[in-house]
Amino acid sequence: MYLPHLRVPVPTPFYSSETERPFERCLLCDRRVLDTGEIYLVEKAIRQLPNLGARDTILEYAMCLSCYEALSETYSEASRRNVEAFFSQHMDMLERLQWLDAPGPLDLGRWLDRCAITGDPVQGLTEYQLMGACIGEELLVMHLPCLISSTAMEAVEVCLSQKTRDEIGGFIDDHFGIPPELKSLFRDRTLPIF
Numbered sequence: 142m143y144l145p146h147l148r149v150p151v152p153t154p155f156y157s158s159e160t161e162r163p164f165e166r167c168l169l170c171d172r173r174v175l176d177t178g179e180i181y182l183v184e185k186a187i188r189q190l191p192n193l194g195a196r197d198t199i200l201e202y203a204m205c206l207s208c209y210e211a212l213s214e215t216y217s218e219a220s221r222r223n224v225e226a227f228f229s230q231h232m233d234m235l236e237r238l239q240w241l242d243a244p245g246p247l248d249l250g251r252w253l254d255r256c257a258i259t260g261d262p263v264q265g266l267t268e269y270q271l272m273g274a275c276i277g278e279e280l281l282v283m284h285l286p287c288l289i290s291s292t293a294m295e296a297v298e299v300c301l302s303q304k305t306r307d308e309i310g311g312f313i314d315d316h317f318g319i320p321p322e323l324k325s326l327f328r329d330r331t332l333p334i335f
């Protein structure tokens with residue numbers, strides 16, 4: 142399926158917080174994603190203290206499309222259908238295409254200044270996730286990138302079967318050394334969605 146899109150250099154919110162550069166490797170297969178020409182996804186989970194302006198990356202990764210598709214296959218059919226239905230009901234895809242089509246320079250802030258589901262402005266959020274799709278050193282701008290608040294992720298969770306929740310929990314345990322006190326914040330809430 143062809144989706145209308147534009148490309149921009151990967152913006153800093155999608156950089157690895159460790160290297161302060163675009164991600165170079167897939168979390169799962171460790172292949173380089175920067176030079177292969179294959180689409181890869183970037184997800185970051187952020188916690189912030191709005192009043193202090195302090196922000197911390199809790200979890201981040203890049204994943205090549207092949208690994209993403211293989212991982213998605215492990216989720217139950219019902220979970221995948223429910224999540225897709227949730228996003229098509231609650232995320233205004235048409236509005237995003239209109240932004241893409243707007244005259245003048247692309248304003249990427251529109252995609253990232255509020256929760257794509259609840260509309261809550263990013264400034265007031267204590268936890269949120271960023272998701273984007275990239276090729277090489279460019280970010281694809283279409284319905285993604287998006288910002289999803291933890292409130293919206295809780296609503297997504299309801300769409301998931303217990304089996305899928307357990308699988309996501311296992312995925313996080315296997316790949317991220319998240320301290321136990323933070324795990325409750327993000328357990329079950331992280332799902333590569335698109």
Ligand SMILES: [Zn+2]
Nearest residue numbers: 167170205208
């Ligand atoms: Zn991979």
